[in-house]
Amino acid sequence: MPDLKRVAVLHPVGDPAFVEQTSQDLAARELGVAVVRVDIKSADDLDAAFANMKRDQAGALIAARSTLTFILGKQIADLALAAHLPSCYPFRQAVIAGGLVSFDPDRLAMIRPAAAQIDKIIRGTAPADIPVEQPTRFELYINLKTARLLDLTILPSLLARADEVIE
Numbered sequence: 001m002p003d004l005k006r007v008a009v010l011h012p013v014g015d016p017a018f019v020e021q022t023s024q025d026l027a028a029r030e031l032g033v034a035v036v037r038v039d040i041k042s043a044d045d046l047d048a049a050f051a052n053m054k055r056d057q058a059g060a061l062i063a064a065r066s067t068l069t070f071i072l073g074k075q076i077a078d079l080a081l082a083a084h085l086p087s088c089y090p091f092r093q094a095v096i097a098g099g100l101v102s103f104d105p106d107r108l109a110m111i112r113p114a115a116a117q118i119d120k121i122i123r124g125t126a127p128a129d130i131p132v133e134q135p136t137r138f139e140l141y142i143n144l145k146t147a148r149l150l151d152l153t154i155l156p157s158l159l160a161r162a163d164e165v166i167e
Contacts, residue, residue, distance in 0.1 A: 001060060001086065001152075008036045008058035008085075010049065010076065012066040043072055050079050058085065063099075065090035073097055077146075086150055095141040096166060100150065105135035139163040 007028065028035045036056045038049045053061065061080050063069040069076065073094035080087035080099065087099045095102040113133050120130055140158075143166040147154050159165055 004031075004033055004059045006034045006036055006056060006058050007060045007062060008038050008053040008056065009062045010064055010069055011037045011039050012064060012068040013039045013041050015066040015068045040068065042068070043075060046072065046075060046079055050083050053085065054083060061085045061087040063087065063089045063094065069094075073099070081146060081149060084150060086152060092139070092141045092164075095143045095146075098143065098146055100143055100146045100152070102139075102141040104139050104141065106137040106139050109137040110135055141166065 025035055036053070036058050038052050038056075038058075040046060040049050061076075063073070063076055069089070070091050070093070073089060073091055074097035077087060077089075077094050077097045077099040087094075087101075089095060089099045089102045090104055092102050092104050117130050117133075121127055140162045141164045142154055142159065142162045144154065144159075145167060
């Protein structure tokens, strides 16, 4: 989307699982894209949120990683498609439900380090003494059916890099 000027970010207010992602703002600034923060607290806020996105002339949507956006993934994907907004999610399930794209940590790759950390705790290591490990492998999911409905062309090089392409 080379002409993208404004992207809306669904911001789950009060969700304890939400972590602010300042890297998003930095990347947007480097690309010359304005970030429009759209607050939601529950499913009841989605209609107003999408009306605000339209008013603010958002050209795309990013759903922030949170419990709320995970639970509402299908509903958000449906509303994004109805509003003709390409949408990006932190969960594969939202792309299966009709969202456009997801870039998600590889959950299986995260299990082995988690098991090693649990083993250390069982063996007596204080949890505070165990370093936090960030995911190092991510998976890209693309929904081609949604891309076609949005009249978007996904570059073949991007499709080739995808871990899963949903037809």
